Amino acid sequence: MRHTIIASVENKFGVLARIAGMFSGRGFNIDNLNVGPTMNPSMSRMTIVVRGDDKVLEQVTRQLEKLVDVIDVKDIRDEEHVDRELVLLRLRAGSETRAEIIQICEIFRAKIVDVQPAKLIVELTGAEDKIAQFLELMEPFGIEDLIRTGKVALARGK
Amino acid sequence: MRHTIIASVENKFGVLARIAGMFSGRGFNIDNLNVGPTMNPSMSRMTIVVRGDDKVLEQVTRQLEKLVDVIDVKDIRDEEHVDRELVLLRLRAGSETRAEIIQICEIFRAKIVDVQPAKLIVELTGAEDKIAQFLELMEPFGIEDLIRTGKVALARGK
Numbered sequence: 001m002r003h004t005i006i007a008s009v010e011n012k013f014g015v016l017a018r019i020a021g022m023f024s025g026r027g028f029n030i031d032n033l034n035v036g037p038t039m040n041p042s043m044s045r046m047t048i049v050v051r052g053d054d055k056v057l058e059q060v061t062r063q064l065e066k067l068v069d070v071i072d073v074k075d076i077r078d079e080e081h082v083d084r085e086l087v088l089l090r091l092r093a094g095s096e097t098r099a100e101i102i103q104i105c106e107i108f109r110a111k112i113v114d115v116q117p118a119k120l121i122v123e124l125t126g127a128e129d130k131i132a133q134f135l136e137l138m139e140p141f142g143i144e145d146l147i148r149t150g151k152v153a154l155a156r157g158k
Numbered sequence: 159m160r161h162t163i164i165a166s167v168e169n170k171f172g173v174l175a176r177i178a179g180m181f182s183g184r185g186f187n188i189d190n191l192n193v194g195p196t197m198n199p200s201m202s203r204m205t206i207v208v209r210g211d212d213k214v215l216e217q218v219t220r221q222l223e224k225l226v227d228v229i230d231v232k233d234i235r236d237e238e239h240v241d242r243e244l245v246l247l248r249l250r251a252g253s254e255t256r257a258e259i260i261q262i263c264e265i266f267r268a269k270i271v272d273v274q275p276a277k278l279i280v281e282l283t284g285a286e287d288k289i290a291q292f293l294e295l296m297e298p299f300g301i302e303d304l305i306r307t308g309k310v311a312l313a314r315g316k
Binding site: 011012013016017020021027030031032035045047090109119125135143144147152155157 | 179246271303
């Protein structure tokens with residue numbers, strides 16, 4: 001079972017290490033993790049995607065909430081939200097394949113952010129299934145390298 | 159001084175906790191951190207943005223390289239690269255301000271991903287300065303909440 005948790009934390013030294021340690025100590029493998037700034041410079045926000053048992057996760061969430069540096073913790077199943085991920089990929093692309101790649105990028109609203117004689121770098125954002133589909137289509141052209149941010153989620157608000 | 163480090167690591171239990179612990183143990187505060195999947199399911203990639211002294215960072219990088227689970231470590235100053243970040247923000251937007259917000263979004267190639275009677279969720283990707291500019295323009299409308307992935311970087315390749 002996969003869970004996405006959003007934690008607002010104090011932007012302090014060692015907080016990430018403590019939180020990551022708590023998950024690994026409980027046997028959760030972290031699939032994705034993001035820590036980034038918010039509008040408030042003293043606060044960071046973490047999006048954590050973990051796999052694990054529902055009950056144990058509830059315990060961990062409660063333990064997180066008890067940490068001094070943790071301001072609040074949300075399991076985003078509980079709320080309507082938008083989630084997105086960003087991927088950058090470097091493709092092999094010569095004069096014979098470039099046109100076809102560009103065509104697929106247009107369909108997916110992917111942006112070409114760098115061009116070289118035999119390479120392209122493409123930027124794509126979307127939910128997980130869109131990204132998976134795009135990668136499947138790009139694979140035959142030759143993906144030299146890629147990097148993904150992991151999912152971030154924002155509640156729709158009431 | 160800010161540094162961006164890319165580390166390829168084994169996708170194993172506890173790796174993140176060890177790496178985060180090493181940075182905090184050495185007095186580096188992590189500004190942004192991303193861990194996400196790669197094409198190879200047994201490998202994850204981390205993008206870490208830290209503030210700290212050049213010399214100490216070199217030591218930490220060398221120590222990281224010695225960890226069994228770390229496959230390789232790059233300081234991206236050493237290579238030409240593309241970097242991007244993804245931001246989701248929820249704005250207050252009623253009928254009087256919506257048109258103006260949409261106009262600014264078009265200029266920045268930001269996407270509107272959710273609309274409600276008094277709110278909009280906007281998705282933007284770009285380098286740090288573009289995102290900073292956009293947030294500055296959006297601030298007067300009222301940013302209710304936002305989440306950023308933190309920077310990811312991909313080498314242009316030779």
